[in-house]
Amino acid sequence: MENQSGILLDSGTNEVEFLEFLIGNTSFGINVLKVREIIKPCPITKIPHSHKNVEGIIELRGEVLPVIHLRRALEIKEENAHTEEKFIVSEFNGLKVILLVDHVTQIHRLTWADMEKPSTLTNGMEDHLTGVIKQENNMILLLDVEKVLFDIYPNMSQQAFNGNEDNKSLRVKKKIMIVEDSPMLRKLIEEMLISSGFQQLVFYENGKDAWDYLSSEVKNDKQVDLIITDIEMPQMDGHHLTRKIKEDSILSKIPVIIFSSLITEHLKHKGEMVGADAQISKPQLSSLIETMDLYLFNN
Secondary structure (H helix, E strand, O other), rough: OOOHOOOOOOOOOOEEEEEEEHHHHHHEEEEEEEEEEEEEEEEEEEEEEOOOOOEEEEEEEEEEEEEHHHHHHHHHHOOOOOOOOOEEEEEEEOEEEEEEOOOEEEEEEEEEEOEEEEOOOOOOOOOHEEEEEEOOOOEEEOHHHHHHHHHOOOOOOOOOOOOOOOHHHHHOOOEEEOOOHHHHHHHHHHHHHHHHHOOOOEEEEHHHHHHHHHHHHHHOOOOOOEEEEEOOOOOHHHHHHHHHHOOOOOOHHHHEEEEEOOOOOOOHHHHHOOOEEEEEEEOOOHHHHHHHHHHOOOO
């Protein structure tokens, strides 16, 4: 799986590859870019007083990694339909974790436009999903692994903000667009921005709706001073949105900050290819504010 990150076409094409895996009879998917490798289960060391969703830890090539029991995290109680359990070694938010699943099936290539928003029909799991892919005889539920991790480590986004407080009064005048499909992240970002002095915030859940607004309203003198976008979103991803903005003669002047769990050293080039002004790994909210100030007040 180490080479999977190179399979996709050029950045900004709105294409994505997902690894499908099973928990019971339910199909889930995770972005291939978050998968480092798939290994057979090995002995797990239990940790006293650990979170109920953490099965324990293992050592993998010198690294000690937590094993997250996805069945427990998603509260799926049905019996195992498959007995070929696998460890998915996943890296996101600057962390490596092991996801324990019942079975790994295949990789699917599709466009973000093929993905639908989770609904109340997804057995109450919509808070842990970023989208749904409907196939002829099956549905694949795209897992929000950040939410799974946040449930276990709720304080991981709480960072002291040491930015320039002199800018606080100036931030009130700046209009910020945030494009983020996760309700949890939208709430965290909103709280941090408001506490830092920003008041003019407009939120969109996917790149397509954000682009529709930018290409119509903003071009007609509706100002946006800076855009923060996730990468993984239904309908249009953040790379494709950024490319469209930077290829537009009017909108290209707006700074675009990609704020995503996919910002790693070996994936940053994808954001650079589409013209992102900055890229920050979730959940570094303090770094996000500092970078916003840089582009709002120092350029």
